[in-house]
Amino acid sequence: MSEPLQLPPMPDRETGEPRPPRAPVIRPAKNSRQRWSRFRVPKPPPGEGPPLEWDYGSLKRQIEAFFVTMVIFIGFFTVYDLLDSDRGMFDWATDRTMWILFVVFSFLFSFGVYIGTVAAGADWLMQRKHFIKTYELTSIELEPAINKYTFELQDRYGNEVSVSELALLGNRRLWNLVYNGIRHSVVNGAYIDSRAISRLQLHREVAMRDARRSQSPEAE
Structure with a gap:
C-alpha cells in the first residue's frame, strides 16, 4: 500500500519559507536567478505578498533559439533535397525566397521563446x-x-x-x-x-x- 499523499505547505507570504521541494522538471530548467529590476519584475496587486522569484528572459536565449531554429530548417530541407532524385542536395540554398522564410520563421520563433x-x-x-x-x-x-x-x-x-x-x-x-x-x-x-x-x-x-x-x- 502506498503512503498517504502529504502536500508541502504553502510558504509564508512575506518570507517565502519554507520553500517548496524541487518540482519535476518537464524540460531543462535554469537554476540561476536574474538580478532584481524594479522596472522589469511585475508588481502584484495591493495586499499581496512580495515577488519571491522572477525571470524576464534574455537576449542570449533568443539568439540561441534563432540559430537552433535555422539549423533545424536547413537540415530538414537538405535531407528533403537529398531524398528527391530530381533535385541536388543543396538546391534549396539557391532560392532567395527560402532564405527569407528561414530568417522570418526563425525570428518569430525566437521572439516567442520569451514573450514576457x-x-x-x-x-x-x-x-x-x-x-x-x-x-x-x-x-x-x-x-x-x-x-x-x-x-x-x-x-x-x-x-x-x-x-x-x-x-x-x-x-x-x-x-x-x-x-x-x-x-x-x-x-x-x-x-x-x-x-x-x-x-x-x-x-x-x-x-x-x-x-x-x-x-x-x-x-x-
Whole structure:
C-alpha cells in the first residue's frame, strides 16, 4: 500500500519559507536567478505578498533559439533535397525566397521563446500584468505549441493567465513555487486535463481529489 499523499505547505507570504521541494522538471530548467529590476519584475496587486522569484528572459536565449531554429530548417530541407532524385542536395540554398522564410520563421520563433516577464510570490503568479492565485486555481490545461507547451490557468476569482513552460522554467525556484500551488489546487478540486496530469506527474493528486469528491455529501 502506498503512503498517504502529504502536500508541502504553502510558504509564508512575506518570507517565502519554507520553500517548496524541487518540482519535476518537464524540460531543462535554469537554476540561476536574474538580478532584481524594479522596472522589469511585475508588481502584484495591493495586499499581496512580495515577488519571491522572477525571470524576464534574455537576449542570449533568443539568439540561441534563432540559430537552433535555422539549423533545424536547413537540415530538414537538405535531407528533403537529398531524398528527391530530381533535385541536388543543396538546391534549396539557391532560392532567395527560402532564405527569407528561414530568417522570418526563425525570428518569430525566437521572439516567442520569451514573450514576457514572469514573477511568483508564495501564492501567486504574474505574466506581465496578468495575475493569478496559484493555490486557488479552478482549471489547469496544457496547450501544445512549437517546441513547447503553454499553461492555460484560471482561478476562482476569474483571473486567467496563459504562460509558456519555457518562461516558468527560466528560474527553477519559480517553478517550484508555482508547481506546489498547482498540486494544492488539484487536490482541492481544480480541473486538470489529461496532458497536464501526465506531464506534471499529478496522478496521485488527482486520485486524492476524486476520493474526496466521492466521500462528499453531494456525491451521495
